[in-house]
Amino acid sequence: MSILISGFEAFDGSTSNPSACIVQALLTRSDIATVILPVDSVHGPNRLLETIPKIQPQAILCLGEAARRSAISVERVAINLKDYRIPDNNGITLQDEPIISDGPDAYFSNLPVRKITQAILAAGIPVELSLSAGAYLCNQVMYAAIHATRFTTPRPLVGFIHLPSLPQQVVEKNQSYPSMALETSQKAVQIAIQVIRQTLENNSSQDINSA
Amino acid sequence: MSILISGFEAFDGSTSNPSACIVQALLTRSDIATVILPVDSVHGPNRLLETIPKIQPQAILCLGEAARRSAISVERVAINLKDYRIPDNNGITLQDEPIISDGPDAYFSNLPVRKITQAILAAGIPVELSLSAGAYLCNQVMYAAIHATRFTTPRPLVGFIHLPSLPQQVVEKNQSYPSMALETSQKAVQIAIQVIRQTLENNSSQDINSA
Amino acid sequence: MSILISGFEAFDGSTSNPSACIVQALLTRSDIATVILPVDSVHGPNRLLETIPKIQPQAILCLGEAARRSAISVERVAINLKDYRIPDNNGITLQDEPIISDGPDAYFSNLPVRKITQAILAAGIPVELSLSAGAYLCNQVMYAAIHATRFTTPRPLVGFIHLPSLPQQVVEKNQSYPSMALETSQKAVQIAIQVIRQTLENNSSQDINSA
Amino acid sequence: MSILISGFEAFDGSTSNPSACIVQALLTRSDIATVILPVDSVHGPNRLLETIPKIQPQAILCLGEAARRSAISVERVAINLKDYRIPDNNGITLQDEPIISDGPDAYFSNLPVRKITQAILAAGIPVELSLSAGAYLCNQVMYAAIHATRFTTPRPLVGFIHLPSLPQQVVEKNQSYPSMALETSQKAVQIAIQVIRQTLENNSSQDINSA
Numbered sequence: 001m002s003i004l005i006s007g008f009e010a011f012d013g014s015t016s017n018p019s020a021c022i023v024q025a026l027l028t029r030s031d032i033a034t035v036i037l038p039v040d041s042v043h044g045p046n047r048l049l050e051t052i053p054k055i056q057p058q059a060i061l062c063l064g065e066a067a068r069r070s071a072i073s074v075e076r077v078a079i080n081l082k083d084y085r086i087p088d089n090n091g092i093t094l095q096d097e098p099i100i101s102d103g104p105d106a107y108f109s110n111l112p113v114r115k116i117t118q119a120i121l122a123a124g125i126p127v128e129l130s131l132s133a134g135a136y137l138c139n140q141v142m143y144a145a146i147h148a149t150r151f152t153t154p155r156p157l158v159g160f161i162h163l164p165s166l167p168q169q170v171v172e173k174n175q176s177y178p179s180m181a182l183e184t185s186q187k188a189v190q191i192a193i194q195v196i197r198q199t200l201e202n203n204s205s206q207d208i209n210s211a
Numbered sequence: 212m213s214i215l216i217s218g219f220e221a222f223d224g225s226t227s228n229p230s231a232c233i234v235q236a237l238l239t240r241s242d243i244a245t246v247i248l249p250v251d252s253v254h255g256p257n258r259l260l261e262t263i264p265k266i267q268p269q270a271i272l273c274l275g276e277a278a279r280r281s282a283i284s285v286e287r288v289a290i291n292l293k294d295y296r297i298p299d300n301n302g303i304t305l306q307d308e309p310i311i312s313d314g315p316d317a318y319f320s321n322l323p324v325r326k327i328t329q330a331i332l333a334a335g336i337p338v339e340l341s342l343s344a345g346a347y348l349c350n351q352v353m354y355a356a357i358h359a360t361r362f363t364t365p366r367p368l369v370g371f372i373h374l375p376s377l378p379q380q381v382v383e384k385n386q387s388y389p390s391m392a393l394e395t396s397q398k399a400v401q402i403a404i405q406v407i408r409q410t411l412e413n414n415s416s417q418d419i420n421s422a
Numbered sequence: 423m424s425i426l427i428s429g430f431e432a433f434d435g436s437t438s439n440p441s442a443c444i445v446q447a448l449l450t451r452s453d454i455a456t457v458i459l460p461v462d463s464v465h466g467p468n469r470l471l472e473t474i475p476k477i478q479p480q481a482i483l484c485l486g487e488a489a490r491r492s493a494i495s496v497e498r499v500a501i502n503l504k505d506y507r508i509p510d511n512n513g514i515t516l517q518d519e520p521i522i523s524d525g526p527d528a529y530f531s532n533l534p535v536r537k538i539t540q541a542i543l544a545a546g547i548p549v550e551l552s553l554s555a556g557a558y559l560c561n562q563v564m565y566a567a568i569h570a571t572r573f574t575t576p577r578p579l580v581g582f583i584h585l586p587s588l589p590q591q592v593v594e595k596n597q598s599y600p601s602m603a604l605e606t607s608q609k610a611v612q613i614a615i616q617v618i619r620q621t622l623e624n625n626s627s628q629d630i631n632s633a
Numbered sequence: 634m635s636i637l638i639s640g641f642e643a644f645d646g647s648t649s650n651p652s653a654c655i656v657q658a659l660l661t662r663s664d665i666a667t668v669i670l671p672v673d674s675v676h677g678p679n680r681l682l683e684t685i686p687k688i689q690p691q692a693i694l695c696l697g698e699a700a701r702r703s704a705i706s707v708e709r710v711a712i713n714l715k716d717y718r719i720p721d722n723n724g725i726t727l728q729d730e731p732i733i734s735d736g737p738d739a740y741f742s743n744l745p746v747r748k749i750t751q752a753i754l755a756a757g758i759p760v761e762l763s764l765s766a767g768a769y770l771c772n773q774v775m776y777a778a779i780h781a782t783r784f785t786t787p788r789p790l791v792g793f794i795h796l797p798s799l800p801q802q803v804v805e806k807n808q809s810y811p812s813m814a815l816e817t818s819q820k821a822v823q824i825a826i827q828v829i830r831q832t833l834e835n836n837s838s839q840d841i842n843s844a
């Protein structure tokens with residue numbers, strides 16, 4: 001039983017990204033596959049899409065940074081839109097373009113988003129169910145991963161969690177927006193992985209029972 | 212050479228207060244005296260004022276919680292005003308009253324507030340020089356402590372640092388405001404203590420040189 | 423050529439709603455049909471859906487209030503989700519339910535949202551292209567209207583604009599969130615209507631040319 | 634009976650300033666003297682201080698803009714500190730300097746700030762009693778005016794009101810912070826002037842009665 005966790009490289013002038021830090025810390029776990037994606041309109045999603053068939057994961061949890069947010073954001077929906085407010089790390093800015101030309105307008109995550117949120121909350125960590133993953137690379141990767149796996153059997157659980165900036169990123173950028181300690185974000189992601197694992201186990205035992 | 216650090220009890224429906232947590236963690240240090248103040252319009256300031264002559268500290272650093280702030284706030288000024296937005300833990304709400312009837316309108320902190328801020332920033336922790344400590348117990352305790360020690364010889368360094376809420380407090384109150392991990396706030400306070408200690412040592416060696 | 427504009431009744435303890443005020447001010451225009459919807463999980467969308475076939479509008483612009491937002495929000499997307507944070511005016515709170523059981527996860531608005539935003543901006547009014555209409559009545563009405571008209575020929579332009587609270591609403595609720603004067607919101611809506619009208623005229627002349 | 638109202642020129646890249654707009658609109662009133670101050674660390678306060686003896690006003694109400702605030706802010710206190718976050722219009726940035734070398738740390742406004750706030754609130758306009766006028770030109774002018782008139786007999790009422798940015802300023806700067814329509818801010822200032830006038834009349838009749 002395997003879970004694929006993706007994170008992003010640093011972008012927008014930062015020297016770090018909480019999602020990459022968390023992914024690196026997961027490298028040692030044998031039950032988890034990881035990949036760090038470039039913040040690149042083409043290679044970001046492609047790197048993830050190339051990794052999926054190699055791993056054939058039962059669940060894909062993508063992580064990214066959401067500057068200005070003060071809580072962990074469990075994303076409910078990815079929309080078929082690329083509308084970048086800042087350029088990607090390759091200098092590309094896209095406006096009002098679809099991710100998949102003939103794709104549906106949006107996909108809901110099939111992760112147990114409510115359960116994940118409740119479990120993180122129960123651990124005393126600020127978290128919200130978010131209704132928008134934006135229209136930048138994070139949303140794009142989430143949309144692309146759900147789209148690419150929608151006919152896979154069995155269909156993997158796919159979703160996205162946004163993390164607040166790290167304290168040192170806020171300092172680096174001389175901004176006044178909120179932050180979250182890496183330890184806190186990391187604990188939230190570990191809880192999310194645990195909830196996903198339980199869901200997979202439950203699904204798996206139901207399949208056996210119904211066979 | 213001794214430094215007195217004060218914190219506050221929990222208030223406004225919270226079960227904890229980052230300032231009390233930090234003060235408790237400092238209990239084991241022999242060079243630091245600590246006191247936790249009740250969130251009470253009368254006994255809060257009095258508890259601090261009773262402690263000062265017993266300790267005769269060279270510096271007094273008061274700590275408190277500022278819900279809604281995302282950064283450590285090093286306070287520059289305390290004003291002669293009690294104007295509570297929420298009642299104290301004894302149910303008392305005061306409006307438009309002076310702290311000291313014939314006291315000056317305000318006192319600047321004589322802590323090295325700029326140096327403290329720069330040192331915390333250098334450690335990658337979000338921090339700001341704040342122009343208002345509010346008009347609640349925090350401001351009251353800061354004003355009272357500066358007023359009470361203004362003619363003491365040698366005059367102690369006195370000031371106040373506001374800490375963001377802890378993550379679990381934000382969850383407890385079902386709010387969406389920012390938080391800061393206890394470890395991060397604690398590190399910031401340790402840095403502040405170090406800067407205060409250096410300032411005291413420099414002042415002390417200057418006194419010896421000038422004698 | 424007709425445009426249908428909807429607004430909502432007051433809700434969440436307010437005695438007014440900027441969307442209702444603006445709709446009332448449009449009552450005298452012969453080229454515009456209006457309807458004010460109850461903030462009711464069933465009758466809100468139904469009232470709109472009943473009105474559409476009677477008017478057979480070429481465009482439907484739904485208006486609603488978004489407390490806490492400081493700018494006019496031109497919504498890009500409606501999602502198939504009812505997840506109320508506050509009860510409707512009938513006391514009903516829904517969680518994690520679809521609007522249309524077998525409907526697609528989301529619909530993009532087919533209004534010229536970018537042009538509308540640019541025209542409002544050119545008039546010096548704060549405005550943003552919004553990626554989430556929430557998961558309350560506003561989103562529900564937008565989703566329902568797009569869903570109901572998706573096979574109508576010719577297909578009407580359908581979308582939603584969120585308005586900040588009025589200054590007096592913020593005062594009424596003793597809150598500190600931003601507001602926008604009714605005159606400013608009203609001007610923004612008038613500009614949106616003008617852009618929609620031009621789009622309809624352009625579409626219409628293209629149809630003639632292509633005939 | 635005369636009241637002096639000051640405003641500021643545009644600054645920080647804006648082409649307008651709500652305080653200047655309101656002052657210009659008051660030019661026609663014979664009972665009010667007005668002055669628009671340059672955003673200049675030296676000439677700003679000086680222009681006001683030169684005007685005061687010519688007018689010998691019974692009250693001085695200074696107005697300024699506070700970007701990022703969503704409500705009218707009636708300032709309670711001015712502090713003896715120049716600590717600019719942005720340069721003045723002459724390119725000067727000051728840090729940690731006193732306004733008056735041997736002046737007190739702060740002055741409370743002697744305007745009826747609570748009554749002004751309540752009257753503006755009663756008109757349905759978002760307003761707050763503010764505990765900090767910042768450490769820029771606004772605070773400097775407020776401090777300088779109170780300091781300069783503290784021994785004048787009879788002592789004039791002196792204070793400061795901060796106004797949110799105008800909608801078009803937020804658009805100009807491509808920012809997402811809140812704004813307030815000029816009409817709303819203007820009404821708030823008119824109400825403040827009315828409360829000040831009533832206070833002056835009451836004081837005046839008390840003086841006669843007590844004579």
